[in-house]
Amino acid sequence: MNVRSPASSERGDFIREIVAADIASGRISAPVTRFPPEPNGYLHIGHAKSICLNFGLAQEFGGRCHLRFDDTNPAKEEQAYIDAIKADVRWLGFDWGEHLYHASDYFEQLYEWALHLVRTGKAYVDDLSADEIRAYRGTLTEPGRNSPWRDRSVEENLDLFERMRQGEFPNGARVLRAKIDMASPNINLRDPVLYRIVHASHPRTGDAWCIYPTYDFAHGQSDAIEGITHSICTLEFEIHRPLYDWLIENLPVPSRPHQYEFARLNLTYTVLSKRVLLRLVTEGRVRGWDDPRMPTISGLRRRGFPAEGIRDFATMIGVAKSDSVVEVEMLEHAVRDVLNRTAPRRFAVLDPLKVVIENYPEGQIEEMEVVNNPEDPSAGTRRVPFSRELWIERDDFMEDPPPKFFRLAPGREVRLRSAYLVTCREAVKDASGRVVELRCTYDPATRGGDAPDGRRPKATLHWLSAGHAVPAEVRLYEHLFTRPDPGADGDLFADLNPASERVLQGCLLEPGLADVPLGQTVQFERLGYFAQDTDSTADHLVFNRTLTLKDTWAKVQAQGRQGA
């Protein structure tokens, strides 16, 4: 993986160029960035891009990155989200050290600065209702009109704002607005609301306040308080930058931060909208915020995606200003790349078919030595029991195989991985004609999997000893949505993939798989990567499929189906 090196000589994305230039010019000695989530939902892969950018930048240029909760709207925010967000950022591999902050830490200072604007005639209390404010604001093409309350005296504004804080007025009765320009072509400058009355208990400040600053008023000033040098956000805030700058310039803030915008992440077959994700959760379409199908950090983690893969993905996609949609295959590639190197290999049979080795001694058990990871010799080997009765994958046998099918068939010899070469003698069927058992013979001279005469079967199968296999539930996951652009036809929920989760019972695992720790993703040989689910118990093992292996046989089959 080509991870970007800290060497500032090489050219990075446009933001890294700006930071490098600011250091070169002496404007700053090191960057201070921040990741500013609103605790109103769980973090998703799009946030991961931002986290990697902000924390990565700080690491590479010897600066620091703050974690700051943008908790200015108690109506939507919860402590549980704060806790989950912290856990997710840590899991991703980043550390904010002592620099954990909340916009709510600054409420008193923010209030003082609001007062400052009032005193300097740059803010006023408006009695207009929300609807009236909207009507006065004008449209994209028509200028707005001044509120009739725009020219109140400083004294009256001070009095009213103070009484807003004291809780004299109900929600929505009044707001504090900046006095800028109702005719500005930039609607954000048409006297934006700075404070609104919200009688709601705040997760951190409790009932200390009943007026809360808006994002626009809180964000830049919080940046200034923390000495943020580069305040990086997504494109939709670009239009807010003039307001960001106006506030910084009209307030006695202790530092001069600058805002830069980059394109948020979009992924095919995926929705990255907190609003929609919240609906999926509340409407019970998924198992929760951490459902393995969710693009949330916690969902990806439960699914078995390693943090390193997510970080590599962020590096791979880069940072730019043009709206873009990244193919989900890129994420999957980054994850497979890590897992291929690191995941221990194990045997598991998802859809078992009994195999009896007729010439293998009854009651005999051998411990076959199997490599844990061919990509990593240091991972060593393990012993897997072999016996007369085995399980193989039903898909690995065909009674009447097509030309390109290399696996087991009557009369055909294949290798059982790290065990023996076996030949199928007969397929036993039940009354309905379904194959229920394979009668095979083995070649004792091929112990370990190699034939002395150099015979090389075209296929190698995974297998399990019938007397030793451990039962488990396995959940197979696919994309949550059926189309690359969910909702493009209007109804997002109609695009939900009914096959996004398939629960398999009666799967069988290699003994020892029960001990795989949560968070350790393993490869079930020839099937894919799997991780134990949080629902798993000692009595009832549950594994999630993280991703399949790349499967050219599946591709051949699909093409055959299309061709036919």
Added chain:
RNA sequence: UGGCGAGUGGCCUAACGGUAAGGCACCUGACUCUGGAUCAGGGGAUUGAAGGUUCGAAUCCUUCCUCGCCAGCCA
């Protein structure tokens, strides 16, 4: 319609006036005790369009086109 921003192979990104690079995806072939991995090779871009400046333009200028964002007391 006003303002702001963006257009580079199917997708993402680079090229900073010197002749379009890399990754993903796709297709071959080699190798293989995972139809995995790995390795080698391949197809595919008149850089949104049209003009202009220049010896030379994806880069500079002009006009146009397309797409995204903004009319929350959300962030």
